[in-house]
Amino acid sequence: MHKISYIIKREYLSRVKKKSFLMMTFLGPLIMSVMMMGPVWFAQLDNEPVHKVLIADESTLFENVFSNTKNLHFIRMEKAYVQAKSLFHASPEIQTLVHIPSNLSSEIEVYTKSNHEVYYRYIESTVKQKIYEHYIRGEIPINVKRVKIEVQSYEKANVVKQVLSYMGVILIYFFIFLYGIQVMKGVIEEKSNRIVEVMISVVKPFHLMIGKIVGICLLGLTQFLIWAGLSGGITYTLANYFQLYRYSDMHLQDTLAKGVDVDLAMDMNMLVSTLESLDLFLIIGSFVFFFIAGYLLYGALFAIVGSASDADTDTQQFIFPLTVPLLFSVMMTPNIISNPHGVLAKVMSFIPFSSPIVTMVRLPFADSNPYFYWELAGAMLSVIMGFILTTWMASRIYRVGILMYGQKIGYRELIKWFFYKE
Amino acid sequence: MLSIKNVTKYYGEHRALGDVSFDVPTGCVYGLLGHNGAGKTTLIRMITQITAPDSGQIFIDGERLVRKHIPMIGYLPEERGLYKKMTVKEHLIYLAVLRGISKKEALEKISYWLEKMSIADRENTPIEGLSKGMQQKIQFIATVLHDPKLLILDEPFSGFDPVNVAIVKQEILALKKKGTTIIFSTHRMESVEELCDEITIINRSQNVLSGRIDKIKEDHRQAIYTVKIKADKVNIPFVKVLKERKRNGVLRLDLMVEEGTEITSNALLMELMKYGEIVSFKEKLPSINDIFLKHVKPELNAQD
Numbered sequence: 029m030h031k032i033s034y035i036i037k038r039e040y041l042s043r044v045k046k047k048s049f050l051m052m053t054f055l056g057p058l059i060m061s062v063m064m065m066g067p068v069w070f071a072q073l074d075n076e077p078v079h080k081v082l083i084a085d086e087s088t089l090f091e092n093v094f095s096n097t098k099n100l101h102f103i104r105m106e107k108a109y110v111q112a113k114s115l116f117h118a119s120p121e122i123q124t125l126v127h128i129p130s131n132l133s134s135e136i137e138v139y140t141k142s143n144h145e146v147y148y149r150y151i152e153s154t155v156k157q158k159i160y161e162h163y164i165r166g167e168i169p170i171n172v173k174r175v176k177i178e179v180q181s182y183e184k185a186n187v188v189k190q191v192l193s194y195m196g197v198i199l200i201y202f203f204i205f206l207y208g209i210q211v212m213k214g215v216i217e218e219k220s221n222r223i224v225e226v227m228i229s230v231v232k233p234f235h236l237m238i239g240k241i242v243g244i245c246l247l248g249l250t251q252f253l254i255w256a257g258l259s260g261g262i263t264y265t266l267a268n269y270f271q272l273y274r275y276s277d278m279h280l281q282d283t284l285a286k287g288v289d290v291d292l293a294m295d296m297n298m299l300v301s302t303l304e305s306l307d308l309f310l311i312i313g314s315f316v317f318f319f320i321a322g323y324l325l326y327g328a329l330f331a332i333v334g335s336a337s338d339a340d341t342d343t344q345q346f347i348f349p350l351t352v353p354l355l356f357s358v359m360m361t362p363n364i365i366s367n368p369h370g371v372l373a374k375v376m377s378f379i380p381f382s383s384p385i386v387t388m389v390r391l392p393f394a395d396s397n398p399y400f401y402w403e404l405a406g407a408m409l410s411v412i413m414g415f416i417l418t419t420w421m422a423s424r425i426y427r428v429g430i431l432m433y434g435q436k437i438g439y440r441e442l443i444k445w446f447f448y449k450e
Numbered sequence: 451m452l453s454i455k456n457v458t459k460y461y462g463e464h465r466a467l468g469d470v471s472f473d474v475p476t477g478c479v480y481g482l483l484g485h486n487g488a489g490k491t492t493l494i495r496m497i498t499q500i501t502a503p504d505s506g507q508i509f510i511d512g513e514r515l516v517r518k519h520i521p522m523i524g525y526l527p528e529e530r531g532l533y534k535k536m537t538v539k540e541h542l543i544y545l546a547v548l549r550g551i552s553k554k555e556a557l558e559k560i561s562y563w564l565e566k567m568s569i570a571d572r573e574n575t576p577i578e579g580l581s582k583g584m585q586q587k588i589q590f591i592a593t594v595l596h597d598p599k600l601l602i603l604d605e606p607f608s609g610f611d612p613v614n615v616a617i618v619k620q621e622i623l624a625l626k627k628k629g630t631t632i633i634f635s636t637h638r639m640e641s642v643e644e645l646c647d648e649i650t651i652i653n654r655s656q657n658v659l660s661g662r663i664d665k666i667k668e669d670h671r672q673a674i675y676t677v678k679i680k681a682d683k684v685n686i687p688f689v690k691v692l693k694e695r696k697r698n699g700v701l702r703l704d705l706m707v708e709e710g711t712e713i714t715s716n717a718l719l720m721e722l723m724k725y726g727e728i729v730s731f732k733e734k735l736p737s738i739n740d741i742f743l744k745h746v747k748p749e750l751n752a753q754d
């Protein structure tokens with residue numbers, strides 16, 4: 029144990045002092061925020077087309093509530109809901125139907141043909157906002173907080189959750205891949221330096237491999253913690269600066285009463301209330317878990333690649349199959365967001381190779397699946413078993429591979445080495 | 451010190467070592483000779499426990515070789531290197547601590563050895579900033595820093611410049627004097643006679659010859675004598691003249707007593723004295739190189 033921890037220490041310290049690590053650690057959050065703000069900024073440049081919204085107001089309470097906005101034209105019908113519905117289905121130009129039941133006996137329902145989540149969110153917040161405005165003026169005799177809006181055609185998508193999903197995916201992919209590559213490069217370096225034979229005459233090959241993998245893992249965690257600390261600090265500062273607490277559910281009514289821009293207030297409320305509703309500790313804790321477990325799983329495979337290569341150029345044939353499950357999971361992200369508890373999502377979170385990414389996508393949507401925590405536990409178990417398996421495989425191939433020089437290595441050799449006796 | 455008993459190792463179908471046995475006595479320099487690919491490195495990797503024999507055993511000081519013996523061994527592999535980014539001191543401490551020495555003790559030994567190899571001023575230089583010769587010195591220091599009882603050097607002089615070869619040879623002999631047992635593996639014979647007390651020749655994964663160098667030479671003597679004599683011609687029955695050269699009235703001869711003839715050197719000398727005045731008379735023993743070639747030659751075509 030003493031030897032392993034000493035190896036870990038060297039692997040860690042020799043990398044943490046590198047300029048490239050410091051650069052990446054402190055520039056990373058900046059690059060990330062630019063990456064995240066970029067699409068938002070572009071989206072704002074877009075000229076949204078005009079959408080027609082049919083209001084089936086059986087309560088007749090909302091007579092003058094829905095005035096047209098720049099993008100939304102409202103058509104109000106006090107007829108029976110059934111008629112409005114058939115009109116909605118018959119007219120392609122009508123995108124959305126809002127059903128307000130008489131006496132507000134049940135929830136206000138919104139049906140939309142669009143499956144564009146940004147558009148849906150916009151409709152939802154506009155409808156909500158119109159209702160709020162009139163409530164504040166005392167024109168609607170109900171408590172706004174009791175109005176619930178239920179969307180039928182689209183899973184209750186939420187941009188904040190989606191952003192969190194994508195952030196989780198990008199971070200996990202980035203960490204697993206970059207740090208996995210570092211393991212591979214470290215192994216190749218030891219091999220091409222010819223230090224490896226000296227090392228394994230002193231320590232077991234397995235200890236050398238594990239020392240390297242764990243040392244680099246700690247490096248990744250260091251980077252993540254600095255990132256999380258920096259981003260948390262920046263977010264906290266900004267949140268205080270903009271007094272975001274004003275838009276929480278608790279303070280929203282007071283804030284609206286003070287005459288803030290309602291559009292902005294509603295947007296901010298969604299952001300703040302979503303963040304409040306999320307179990308951030310669960311998400312961050314799970315991220316750390318899936319980073320470590322996923323990295324260990326792939327790190328062991330990258331160690332195999334390193335041990336079978338004399339130089340970086342030999343590695344392509346082996347790296348490609350390693351990246352396939354990671355890339356496939358990243359590509360599936362939109363599908364999983366649209367149906368975070370569907371069959372695809374469930375199956376992929378039980379496969380150790382895709383689980384780290386897919387589970388990160390699903391985490392922000394945990395509240396809409398009562399069995400999610402069981403599935404999370406299952407996903408964690410599968411990744412743990414996965415890395416035990418890959419580490420075992422790696423230890424058998426690595427010990428032979430590191431002493432092989434100047435050969436062209438193919439999969440056949442890897443299998444042969446696996447079965448070599450000690 | 452070290453006892454190799456019937457060691458066999460296969461890599462897949464390929465036999466790397468077949469039933470090899472020999473003993474290395476304490477405090478000697480033991481030569482392990484063989485062509486590239488003969489199985490020397492495989493054997494060394496078993497002594498250093500990088501790999502294990504398929505069958506057969508290795509004993510060290512009478513005990514079955516296990517991992518607790520690793521700190522007793524110092525190993526300089528043929529393929530050797532250093533962590534280029536670490537400083538000389540960091541690198542030496544790292545390996546020493548992994549071998550179970552305390553950091554404090556390591557530091558003392560490091561300054562002793564750096565001083566001895568006259569590179570003390572470089573202890574904080576990153577290894578990539580050292581000349582190749584200095585790096586070789588560091589490799590040697592890293593191997594002996596923990597005072598191993600058994601030192602294994604695999605082709606220690608390959609790539610060394612002549613100055614370092616001389617320094618390392620001197621250190622090898624100094625360590626031997628201190629009681630260190632040294633296994634010296636090579637396919638080049640030049641240094642063997644100079645350094646080794648005993649040898650084993652491995653050819654095509656098998657032990658073809660083991661023993662003390664003087665004994666082996668004795669066994670391989672071919673009754674060849676080098677003679678300088680003031681004479682014009684020498685003609686003795688049962689004695690073949692292999693080489694004949696005349697300079698300033700002195701005849702230089704290489705004589706071989708024909709097989710099947712028992713003749714002592716005294717008797718031969720008496721015969722020679724009849725022809726003229728003897729200037730010098732010496733039995734010519736075969737060199738290790740001759741012996742090596744004799745034992746591996748029949749197989750030479752199968753190599754490489």
